[in-house]
Amino acid sequence: YGVNGVLAGSATVFFAYIGFDTVASTAEEVKNPQRDLPLGIGAALSICCLLYMMVAVVIVGIVPYFAMDPDTPISSAFAKHGMQWAMYVVTSGAVLALCSTLMGSLLPQPRILMTMARDGLLPSFFSDVNKHTQVPVKGTIVAGICAAALAFFMDVSQLAGMVSVGTLLAFTIVAVSILILRYVPPEEVPLSSSRRESMGLNQEYDEEKGRDPLGDDICDTSQIKDLIATEAMKDPLLEKQHKGKMDEMKRRKIAAFSIGSVCLGVLVLTASASATWLPFLPLCIGCIVGGVLLIPGLVVLCCIDQDDGRHSFGHSGGT
Numbered sequence: 075y076g077v078n079g080v081l082a083g084s085a086t087v088f089f090a091y092i093g094f095d096t097v098a099s100t101a102e103e104v105k106n107p108q109r110d111l112p113l114g115i116g117a118a119l120s121i122c123c124l125l126y127m128m129v130a131v132v133i134v135g136i137v138p139y140f141a142m143d144p145d146t147p148i149s150s151a152f153a154k155h156g157m158q159w160a161m162y163v164v165t166s167g168a169v170l171a172l173c174s175t176l177m178g179s180l181l182p183q184p185r186i187l188m189t190m191a192r193d194g195l196l197p198s199f200f201s202d203v204n205k206h207t208q209v210p211v212k213g214t215i216v217a218g219i220c221a222a223a224l225a226f227f228m229d230v231s232q233l234a235g236m237v238s239v240g241t242l243l244a245f246t247i248v249a250v251s252i253l254i255l256r257y258v259p260p261e262e263v264p265l266s267s268s269r270r271e272s273m274g275l276n277q278e279y280d281e282e283k284g285r286d287p288l289g290d291d292i293c294d295t296s297q298i299k300d301l302i303a304t305e306a307m308k309d310p311l312l313e314k315q316h317k318g319k320m321d322e323m324k325r326r327k328i329a330a331f332s333i334g335s336v337c338l339g340v341l342v343l344t345a346s347a348s349a350t351w352l353p354f355l356p357l358c359i360g361c362i363v364g365g366v367l368l369i370p371g372l373v374v375l376c377c378i379d380q381d382d383g384r385h386s387f388g389h390s391g392g393t
Contacts, residue, residue: 077347085238087126094118095244099182180221184213250337256380257329325378332374339368 075082097114101107129148136151143150149168152160184200188210191201204211224233346352346360 076350078350081344081348085242095241096178096182099185102185176221180214180218183217184210187213187217250333253333253336253375254330257333257375257378258326259381326381328374329378329381332371332378335367335371336375339364339366339371343368 094115097111097118101111104110133142133148133151136155137147149161149164152158152164187196187200188203190196191198191213200210200213200216202212203209341364343361343364346357346364349357349360352360
């Protein structure tokens with residue numbers, strides 16, 4: 075079905091990638107997350123990819139792609155060749171797969187709500203953890219009730235489309251956020267309320283250490299800053315440091331512009347390639363413009379250095 079069919083199929087099969095955010099959201103419950111999480115995600119991705127490719131090869135080998143039933147492609151393919159028993163096996167597997175998908179989708183959502191509640195974005199109700207099971211039971215119940223209500227009142231095809239598009243959008247936002255954190259991370263990290271309280275206690279302790287027994291400050295902060303500024307004016311390396319700071323600002327601007335160019339290029343390229351109603355010439359122009367925005371942006375991101383602060387991002391605070 076051309077490029078439009080490839081993009082439509084990719085958007086539909088993206089439903090299979092929902093389980094990988096489940097692995098990432100259980101990082102707090104893993105003994106060695108830096109080693110186990112990448113292995114788990116890579117192994118799950120490889121298994122799912124292999125299974126999808128094997129099923130696609132078998133079904134296309136049995137029935138031509140243009141003769142498939144779009145509603146029940148696998149079971150109808152076996153039924154057309156007289157294998158009625160396979161149809162019941164496939165149908166039972168589909169029902170079990172739906173149940174496992176529902177359970178897998180309910181696993182990460184309460185933990186995401188718990189993390190957001192810890193950061194103050196949601197009520198503290200969702201951050202409560204059961205003392206015996208050590209899981210967010212309240213968040214699980216609320217998420218299950220909401221999912222059941224959506225499944226009861228909405229059509230299955232509409233829910234499937236929303237889930238696929240929502241998963242694709244979430245993964246896209248995460249991918250763009252990773253580019254931003256690697257090339258232009260923010261200088262200040264927003265801290266949760268609990269982290270701010272702990273840092274406030276540490277700051278009070280440091281201030282108490284900075285006082286002499288008589289209660290006076292050892293030295294004034296403003297005087298220290300003035301002394302450092304005066305000494306810096308005499309330092310011959312000041313000009314080089316200033317130049318290095320200007321180069322860093324220039325690098326950050328180039329990186330931000332390149333990330334925006336990549337995002338815009340992908341949007342223009344996919345929109346132009348999937349717009350089959352357009353004439354041939356505007357479609358080619360749109361694809362060329364998207365490629366011109368996408369490829370140079372990727373080349374620039376590969377050539378420039380990443381920010382040095384990406385390794386310590388989030389360790390001083392955050393979630």
